[in-house]
Structure formats: structure tokens, C-alpha cells
Amino acid sequence: MKTAKYLKTLACCVVLLAVALPGKAQLIPNTYINVDWQMGVPLDNGLADKTSGWGMNFEGGYFVTPAITVGPFLSYQTNLESIDRQTLDLGDGAALTTNQKHALFQLPFGVASRYNWLTDSIFQPYVGMKLGASYAELSSYYYVVRQYTETWGFYLSPEVGVSIFPRPDYRMGIHVALYYSYATNEGDVLVYRVNNLNNFGLRVGISF
Incomplete structure (x- = not known):
């Protein structure tokens, strides 16, 4: 998808910028920036x-207090599933016999907040919450045809993680997090119905 390609290009640019930064430098004082690879596990999304x-x-955040950060986030996730050949009853006497490939593309964005501990140590754990909007694209591919639905919803995602800085005086480290997400997106594709989106997963990346 074009959106995913643009985001991957942006990620490469951010990583290159991070590598080029001096050891103690930050783009903006009292901030953090994370760029993560993300694995998503759908929970009965349909x-x-x-x-x-x-x-x-x-995501990025500003330390409004020594422990609390607030800032913007944007993420994306694509899940795929192959469906064996079957006959679908489309109603009004219409039917379709085909195999399919289903795709679920999610693009949430909004505000991320965190409560951080041990901000001067090598291991800096936190709990966080993301709130915002969620764009989702529900697609079914069969033969040379793509049928899809676009939908919007409200997004909520609690998260627990840790940033690891091997050298506390060098603001470049590793970020690891577990998250759960819930979005109110609803939509139909062929005979398939999506009623809310639930996921959990893992994020691993860089923090600076």
C-alpha cells in the first residue's frame, strides 16, 4: 500500500537522523522520540x-514533569489472511465462488502519554496510554478484483515498556513495549463483518 511505503521512507529518514546526532544531543530539549518495528496479533477482528x-x-513526547511525557504518535499495521476456495451467498440469488486474500490495514494516530520511572538510569520503564483516531481499510482480493471498505473510529491503547540506554550520557538506546489496542471501527466486505478492532502486540525499536 502506498501509505505504508511512505511511512517506511519516513522511518528510514528518522533512523538516519538519529544516528547522525551527537551523543548528548536531542532534537528538542526534554523530549524523547521512538521509531519501532511492530508486530500485531488480531483478537477476533472478523x-x-x-x-x-x-x-x-x-512517537515523541515532551517531559511536562520529570516523570510525565505527552506528545503525538502515529502507527500502522497490516494483517493478511488467505481464504480457501468457497462459495459466498451475496443475497438476491447472487453467489461468488473463489479463493481470497483478506487484508486489514490500520492507521491510528493521536496523543501519547507516559508515566516514566528511573529516568536517569540505564533501564527506564514506563506505562503509557495512546488516544486518538483510527483509519482502517478492509479489503478482499479475488481474481483480479479488490473489494474494500474504508472506516474511521476512536482509538485507545494502553502500553507498558522500557527504554534501555547502555550509556546514560549517550541519548541513543533500545525501546521495547507490549501493547493492547481497541478501536471502534466497523464495516462490511462481501459477507464479512468487522465490529470493532482489538489487537495486542510487541514493539521493538530505537529511542533517542
Whole structure:
């Protein structure tokens, strides 16, 4: 998808910029930036329920207090699933016999907040919450045809993680997090119905 390609290009640019930064430098004082690879596990979403590593997460935050950060986030996740050949009853006497490939593309964005501990140590754990909007694209591919639905919803995602800085005086480290997400997106594709989107997963990336 074009959106995913653009986000991957952005991720490469951010990583190159991070590598080029001096040891103690930050783009803006009292901030953090994370760029993560993301693995998503759908929870009975009704479409494309296979675990996928086709995702990324971008976020940043400002330390409004020594422990609390607030800032923007944007992430994306694509899940795919192959459906064996079957006959679908489309109603009004219409039917379709075909195999399919289902795709679920999610693009949430909004505000991320965190409560951080041990901000001067090598291991800096936190708990966080993301709130915002969620764009989702529900697709079914069969033969040379693609049928899809676009939908919007409200997004909520609690998260627990840790940033690891091997050298505390060098603001470049590793970020690891576990998350759960819930979005109110609803939509139909062929005979398939999506009623809310639930996922959990893993994020691993860089923090600076």
C-alpha cells in the first residue's frame, strides 16, 4: 500500500537522523522520540486474523514533569489472511465462488502519554496510554478484483515498556513495549463483518 511505503521512507529518514546526532544531543530539549518495528496479533477482528510483523510505530513526547511525557504518535499495521476456495451467498440469488486474500490495514494516530520511572538510569520503564483516531481499510482480493471498505473510529491503547540506554550520557538506546489496542471501527466486505478492532502486540525499536 502506498501509505505504508511512505511511512517506511519516513522511518528510514528518522533512523538516519538519529544516528547522525551527537551523543548528548536531542532534537528538542526534554523530549524523547521512538521509531519501532511492530508486530500485531488480531483478537477476533472478523477479517485477516493472522499475526503480522508488517507494522511500525512513531512517537515523541515532551517531559511536562520529570516523570510525565505527552506528545503525538502515529502507527500502522497490516494483517493478511488467505481464504480457501468457497462459495459466498451475496443475497438476491447472487453467489461468488473463489479463493481470497483478506487484508486489514490500520492507521491510528493521536496523543501519547507516559508515566516514566528511573529516568536517569540505564533501564527506564514506563506505562503509557495512546488516544486518538483510527483509519482502517478492509479489503478482499479475488481474481483480479479488490473489494474494500474504508472506516474511521476512536482509538485507545494502553502500553507498558522500557527504554534501555547502555550509556546514560549517550541519548541513543533500545525501546521495547507490549501493547493492547481497541478501536471502534466497523464495516462490511462481501459477507464479512468487522465490529470493532482489538489487537495486542510487541514493539521493538530505537529511542533517542
